[in-house]
Amino acid sequence: MSSRFVYVTYIRTTPEKVWEALTKPEFTQRYFFGVTMDTDWKVGSPWRMLHSDGKTTDAGEVLEAKPHERLVLKWRNEFPDLKPEGYTRCTFALSKEGDLTKLEVVHEAEMDNSKTITAVSGGWPRILSNLKTFLETGEVLTFPGK
Amino acid sequence: MASKFVYVTYIRTTPEKLWQALTRPEFTKQYWFGVSLDSTWKKGAPWQMVFEDGSVSDDGEIVESKPPTRLVLKWHHRLFPEMQAEGWSRCTFDITNENGIARLSVVHEIDRNNSKMIEGVSGGWPRILSSLKSFLESGEALELERWRKIPKAKASTKVA
Numbered sequence: 001m002s003s004r005f006v007y008v009t010y011i012r013t014t015p016e017k018v019w020e021a022l023t024k025p026e027f028t029q030r031y032f033f034g035v036t037m038d039t040d041w042k043v044g045s046p047w048r049m050l051h052s053d054g055k056t057t058d059a060g061e062v063l064e065a066k067p068h069e070r071l072v073l074k075w076r077n078e079f080p081d082l083k084p085e086g087y088t089r090c091t092f093a094l095s096k097e098g099d100l101t102k103l104e105v106v107h108e109a110e111m112d113n114s115k116t117i118t119a120v121s122g123g124w125p126r127i128l129s130n131l132k133t134f135l136e137t138g139e140v141l142t143f144p145g146k
Numbered sequence: 147m148a149s150k151f152v153y154v155t156y157i158r159t160t161p162e163k164l165w166q167a168l169t170r171p172e173f174t175k176q177y178w179f180g181v182s183l184d185s186t187w188k189k190g191a192p193w194q195m196v197f198e199d200g201s202v203s204d205d206g207e208i209v210e211s212k213p214p215t216r217l218v219l220k221w222h223h224r225l226f227p228e229m230q231a232e233g234w235s236r237c238t239f240d241i242t243n244e245n246g247i248a249r250l251s252v253v254h255e256i257d258r259n260n261s262k263m264i265e266g267v268s269g270g271w272p273r274i275l276s277s278l279k280s281f282l283e284s285g286e287a288l289e290l291e292r293w294r295k296i297p298k299a300k301a302s303t304k305v306a
Contacts, residue, residue, distance in 0.1 A: 007153075010276035010288055098289055129156035132276070136284055141158055141247050 003114035005107045005121045009128050013135045015068040015094040015101045021131055022071065022092060031130040031140045041065050047073060060087060069094055075107070082116045085109065090120075103128070149261035151254045151268045155275050159282040161241045164248045165214035167282055168239065177277040177287035187211050193219060201225075206234070215241050221254070229263045232256060250275070 011018060021027040025036040029052070039047030041062060048059035057078055064072035071092040077083060088109040095102045105124060109117050126143060134140050157164060167173040171182035175198075185193035189211050195204040203225050210218035217239040223229040235256040242249045252275065254267050277288040 008272035009155075010273060010290065012280055012284075012286075012288060098291055100288055100290065125154035126156055129279070132279065133156075133158060133283055136280060137158075141156055142245065143156075143247065 001110070001112055003109045003112060003117040005105075005117050005124065007105045007124050007128055009103050009132055010097070010100045011103060011132045011135050012100055015096050017135060018094055018101045018103055018131075019068045019071075021135055027134070031134040032127055033143075041071075063089070077116050077119065082119065085111065085114055085116050088114065088116050088120075103131075147257065147259055149256050149259060149264035151252075151264050151271060153252045153271055153275060155250050155279055156244070157248045157250060157279045157282050158246075159248050161214040161243050161248050163282060164241055164250060165217075167278060168217070173281070177281040178274050179290070187213075187217075209236070223263055223266070226262075226266065229266050232258060232261055232263045235261075235263050235267075 021031070023037060023041055028035050028037055034052035036050045037047055038050040038056075039045050039062060041047075043062055043065055045062045046059065047062055048056045050056055058075060059078060060074035060076050062072075063074055064070055073090045074087050075090045076087045077085075088107060090105065090107045093104045093106075095104075105128065107117060107120050107124065130141050130143075159167075167177070169183060169185075169187055171184075174181050174183055180198040182196045183193055184196050185191055185208060187193075187208060189208055191208045193206055193208060194202050196202055204221060204223050206220040206222050208217075209220055210216055219237045221235045221237045222233065223235075233256075235254060237252065237254045240251040240253075252271060254264060254271065256263055273288075273290050277290060281287040
């Protein structure tokens with residue numbers, strides 16, 4: 001019984017660079033649509049997704065943080081229609097394959113048919129495609145309306 | 147009752163270039179482990195996945211072909227016994243244009259639960275599609291290690 005979104009991408013860069021891109025505002029603001037992941041990345045610390053307009057759309061807690069390898073976040077969307085669903089779990093697993101990094105994102109909820117997971121299933125491919133383009137070419141994709 | 151793999155990627159290219167990259171041997175050979183997809187790409191026509199040594203790993207039939215937006219393939223794997231035994235699967239490519247970015251959606255599905263076929267392709271597709279994206283955006287495919295030893299295939303019989 002659960003809802004699960006899984007996405008694997010291979011990026012021509014090092015795990016260190018992928019980790020930096022996932023965690024540092026100067027990078028997330030570029031490919032992650034102006035977002036800052038506001039946290040100190042220590043286990044047990046809170047985190048929130050802070051947008052350039054000052055709004056927080058998602059928030060939670062850092063469950064695991066092994067630099068360049070693994071990041072696990074407790075994650076809840078703060079909008080009225082999704083907040084009642086409660087917390088989901090988002091895992092970023094990084095591994096090196098030759099001169100590539102394999103990034104696997106697993107975003108899951110204990111409930112079936114989670115609307116949060118449906119929502120992030122639309123967002124992650126955009127963000128992760130943009131991350132790959134940014135790390136490989138130095139430029140981001142220009143999405144309409146973003 | 148079904149097994150389904152879904153993958154969406156956004157690529158800095160046009161639907162036309164993406165369609166060509168998916169269907170033409172001079173491109174697939176560069177990012178898809180030396181593979182040629184051998185077909186006329188017309189509805190009802192056969193297709194084959196041919197490796198550089200001539201072996202055929204997968205084949206099937208073109209169900210729909212609407213360049214450059216939609217391609218639907220009937221798909222049968224021929225090498226790994228447990229995947230071959232499951233029979234026909236269906237693979238749908240949908241391509242749209244979003245403000246100069248091509249959106250590619252790949253849905254590979256079969257009418258059975260816990261499919262070994264879908265489990266297998268779920269490992270392969272992200273590798274191929276990541277390599278395709280790098281190839282189209284930076285001119286260079288990814289150097290992916292061959293992730294699974296393919297069983298020795300029978301020699302290819304050229305499809306008429």
